[in-house]
Amino acid sequence: MRRTKGTGSIVRRPNGRFKATITVSGGKRVSKTFDTREECQKFFMDIKGKDIKYFSPVTVAEYFEHFIELKSGVYRESTLNGLKQFYRKHVENSKVAHIKFSDLTPQDINRFFLGLSSRGYATTTLDRWRKNFKAILETAVLEGYLENNPMESRQAIRRLKGRQERQKKVFSLEEVQKLLSIENLSTLPVVYQVYIVLSFITGARPQEILALTREDIKEDKVSFNKSLGFQGKLQETMKTSTSIREVPIETKWGLWLLDKITEEKTAGIFRSEKSTYGYLSHDNVNVRFKKYVEAVLGSSKGHHLYDTRHTYATLLITVFHVDVKTVSVLMGHSNIETTLKYYTHSLPTCHMTLPV
Template sequence: MAVKTNCNINGIDYYRLRVTIGKDRKGKDVIKNFYGTSKTDAENQKDGWMKNKLLGINHISIRDSLSMAMFNWVWDVLKVSGIKVTSFERYEGIYRNYVEESSLGFMILEDIQRVNVQRCYNKLHEQGKSYSQIKNLHKVINMFFKYAVIEGYLLRNPCTGIKLDVYKKEEDVGEIDLFIEDEGTVETFTDEEIPVLLEGIKNKKLKIMVKFALGTGLRQGEILALKKTDIKNMVVQVTKTLSFAKLYDDADNYSYETIVTRPKTKKSIRKVPIPTELKKDLAELNKIRIEEKLKLGELYQDNDLLFPSETGTYIDSRNLLRSWKRAFEGIDVPYKKFHALRHTFATQLIKNGAQLITVSRLLGHASIKTTEIYAHVTESTKADDVQSLNSLFK
């Protein structure tokens, strides 16, 4: 008698058992899938998982689906490994968005071969996912399989030999890595847009912050984390960053909090000279802080911040975003993200003759390859500038 199955994944028949294992934070049922070669096998998978759950044990089994095994790895290994909170948030997000409910995630761990992983990436590429997104997914999956091999769960890593360069496009310049420097699309402000933007900003503190970003190239989180003591002799010492991150108790319970952590990479810890023209702006910023402190009196929470909120605390990134968007209302400058100020800093330096290695160090890039994307932008600008000479020959 043929084995009864009820689903087919990548050409292989499985029996899938769907079980409600609890409620999520919104009160909705949490469904977990168990896969086996038969109904009995799937039920055994479920019974073993439930037993271990009651005992507080979350071992990885080669008969687990990749989704189940990676779930245990994310929460029982990664979360307690000492990685940054923001890094864990990225890992967990990649797992949840690309593995948990994917066709690859449904496969039994010991059945996964290199072709299955490559096929997963091919499908994502066809769906329009970028090289950077696929590369970062591969990093997380590869980390998991390396762990599974080291711990003896598997004999080989199916990620070995995976080809990623096939997903690159001609416009993919440099290697922009989510875990190192997620620059995204390179938006910059033109020479004509900058004065219009600055003139349109009515909030004095925000205007000084924008000037500071244009003059130093610091990331938003690095600026918001600065203390007054981080600036000496018009040089800013970058040693930390402010993040708005998920803090997890477990998979179903988390909260968003503002935290200060070390920068993304060792090279992000750096010293950056401040243009001397900003000296008067920093003096004005000091007056603003004093006025805010006097206004609130004992209610003011002095944290010695360079750019504090009106109450002396860290500026909430969501409030900054709202103020930033308001700055574009009624001015003839297209909206761009705050990060465009950092891009503008880099492209202006290169356009004015700065060496690529110098720009890379000022930006705190882990690799000069990331900085090369700005050279690509300036080359495009040069081409456009030359084409403007066509009018001379008409």
């Protein structure tokens, strides 16, 4: 039923709870979530006519829920789902979740993150979560929920130390030659042959490769314009605007790929009826890839799918002497600093060419 203007609005949320919103003196919009409509009505009666310094959500958990709702349709689906995962797994049932939002201190946040750092998470993961938390509180300041961001305080922890992230292991050119040998590739099912070749000759992210269709692959180039997101669900948006790109490939490889894809007789190269969203699982490909590397190179060196992306950038820069700006564009990076800082590794000089 439509409510009279000025008496507040009640909206039922996907989780079954009711969000009550009303404008109070000073033009502030007050909102809070309840289990029943009756509680919403009581909230309107209690808050109407009051001049309040802070407006609801009251607790940290309530603000996180508000923020997630606020960013629905704004953030990429995978980004939003990652935020939801962090909230549900680490924030929702924590002590910090029940602290009154306006009373949140740097010490509260420090204790929360120190607790996470003791659980064996990688330093980079902790840093990402901390930056996200800080950005959320910054939004709260802009919305008027807080006067200042407690994570900007001198008492706030600046750096969290966790488990060291797995070091990226770049393949040498000789190893790439072996892995791309047609004789060795033929020991794999066609779909894995295609994935491995694409990963080495384009340097694309695994989720970009798995989203490819036949139309994206030409004799001389591969077009990347979509990717798989959270739990392997196809999303039309890319990680960044620069991720939409065309990567040139040797014609011989292009013809080989088109020939192999034709054998599969499917528009979606990496489609799978067994998965939730219809695409080959990233984890399954990773298991196959590691077994293949071990079989071809003779020993397990702890390689992962993303190592092909690092190998691509490193070989182009250190072996084939392609300028960094060009490599950055081919990788889909927003700036060359990312390419240099994270994707360029030392490698013995070698003047051999890739097999075709």
